[in-house]
Amino acid sequence: MKQTIKQAIAGSSADYTEIRIERRWLNRVLFQKEKLETLESATELGGIVRCLKNGGWGISVFNDLTNLSKHVREATQMAAIVAAATSEPVVLADVPTVEEEVRVELEHDFRDVPLQRKVELTQSYNGIILGESSEIVATQVQYVDRFAEITFANSDGTYLVQELPDITLLLGAAASDGKGDIQQGMETIGQAGGFEWVEGMEDRAQIAAKRAVAMLDAKPVVGGQHTVVLDPMLAGVFIHEAFGHFCEADFLFKNPRLAKIMALGNEFGMADLQVVDEGYIPGGRGNVPYDDEGVRREKTQLIKDGHLHSLMHSRETAAKMGAQPTGNARAVSYEYEPIVRMTNTYIENGTFSFEDMIKDVERGVYAVDAYGGQTEFEQFSFSAAYAYEIVNGEVGGLLRNVVLSGNLFETMRSIDAIGTDLKISGGVGGCGKGGQNPLPVTTGAPHIRIRNVTIGGK
């Protein structure tokens, strides 16, 4: 393969040529109620060629690997059409060339685990949830393992082979009061690791089931402005979704007006606020030793002492903005070109204990974990998986229907307490951008407190 790839690149008439070939394996087990809803095994083999000719990009994606040179020619042709129409030729920032094989060693490699064991383990968690209470009416228990071997080469001379493992477990329960009210409880585990990460999760299954039942008695939140304490999971999702995407330079460098708002040095929050994106943390789902342009991982300080410190870059955005590439050019698969993406993104620890954070809150909301969210520029909207009321400085009863929304910049400035209990989670899904979904990432934070958050409801 190495020879074929190198020859195809050598024969290219483009100014820059890269080829990425991916082999991917996936196993998925899904139980819903008593039923094994899905059991599947998939293998993928495919490639992408990206060429730069006279400053224009052309791309060719394919499953048939028999004629790489043909795809190099196709991509070059498309690049020439783009170059003829463009007034802003693309330039790539220089990076060191690398030749390396990054193999992974897993403690208990899930590729060696028989399918039967995966089915039985998933089924046992499903059984725990179903058996928890007669009010449990549905379950969603899903095990997924993925393994990718990615070969990357470019005309600068880089040649890389990397392995990326990914394992996730979703433990979902739905409970009903028998009168039409249905509530959910969900626990997730996601790791760039081995099978040991999904074993021994009986207690988590039970927690998911108990929460679904408990939520039946949760009070609907009263809509309006609230002081909100976010748990590490929800705070992590917030910092990734609402803020992190703004630090992706490809989003900014084509939007000059937005770039002004996101100028380095601008103040975004309290002096205690530190936000980073880090290409490697042990077992992090967002880990990429090298990104999909062959650039080595970095730890990028996005916010330092409350001020915007640095953005995330690809080679193209770095050249455009006079910065260094940060190893954030990622593609969700061979069907896509790399774009600027996050890896493991988190708020660093501050100084507040959880008790100190809530002790002065007369009435507020403690919002935990996220069921989903959406942002459109500075507008964001997130659903807490569940929440508690805070009354006179203490955590009270369960609340439901807690959907937080607001303006990112105002909300960041309204963070007035950052905890000391940083926790980073992988979840089971991933990040979506530009039609590329789901890209494995992790997000994290300590507990944080935000003033004046809008919560929907009656």
Add this chain to the structure above:
Amino acid sequence: MHSILEKAQNKVDQAEVYHLRRKVLPVKFDAQGLSVIKTKQIEGVALRVLCKGRLGYSTSTDLAHPVAIVDTAVATAAYGDQTDLEFPIHAIDPIVGVHNPETAALSAERLVELGEAIRERILVDASDVEVGVSVQTTVDHVHIANTHGLDAEETRSSVNVGLEVTRAIPGDIFTVADQYGARLIDDLAIEDITRRVLRLLRLGEATASAPSGSLPIVFTSSGSIALLLPLIMGLNGKSVLLGLSPLGDKLGEGIFDSRFSLIDDSRLVAGAAASSFDDEGVPTQRTTLIEGGQLHGFYYDLRTAKQAGVDSTGNGFKGGIIGGSNFRSAPSASLSNLVVATGDATEDDLIRGIKKGLLVDGVLGLGQGNLNAGDFSNNVAAAFLIEDGRITGRVKNVMLSGNSYDLLRHHLIGLGDQANWVFGQLSCPALAIDNVNVAAK
């Protein structure tokens, strides 16, 4: 693919092969102009097998190794779900117009020309915006064969335009997105594609402060998805089987305002999901879900239908609840083209009838709230204040919430007389609804 079927035949009781060959040609423009052109040729297979009553499934793009594909599927069937599923064999009535060779043959240069014209048209009226445009042709060749003798194939082609226009000033960013699809490029008129975006940009120039409370809302065709999403879930035969749908025991009952009707129709070529057969080889049909406010039926794939003791409605599609077919995911009950019946008021009539309320064209955070129970809760992406029947400015930081089952039963003010296709697969008029909870900051 027949070699896969042959190799499977000896090892299993039943087998079904789904083969997809997809050619996509997207050209993309960003604020600076043409940014990238991509050619994409994807080919993959999915194999479903039944061995001793157990279901197995594998997918692959490595077509050079059919034996591996068969062996993987057989291996999963050893532990797979016990089912009495039968792969179908029905005559298929092809729909006309779902493929045009001239669409498949469109050159990158021709797509660039259309994209450039759209960009320029927007910039003539609104010079202070960033315009992103994508123009893309898609040609899918789908081939399904099973061991009962089914052997069906169809080519489907379309040309699609995506638009995203942003006006950003410090402290305020306003984005309007839209998409259009057609079977022929000549059916994509530049004026039609740009009209809605330009109207919204004009309406959005002034801002207004939003009221809070229980208010009437006019949802445009694209805003209506917030209301319809809980229904899309509740009408799914699978939700009914799982006991998650509140509609399970309401067949034949009047559950909505009598002016509200809903149909799923795979056979409408104007819809992006048009097909002669679904991803299980079942002939597609027009399925009435709600008629005159009465619950008429649910939509089913083969497996769910079998469990429920009914026939598949030809809604076994790959790729999630609203389709978006690829070869990888197993078929499940999914909508094709969803059509909401029109009413007799114009959108302007509906707006004129409101003293104080909102016009909502788009929401954020779709899928939030307890959808199974019918609850939705969304921030608005594009919404406007209506005062005394007139639009007086754009509002921001507004949360909408309510229960779709309640609102469409008791609080439907009226339906627009004109349906628009939105998201490719939903044809819907404007919907005016009273008593929606509005929380403004």
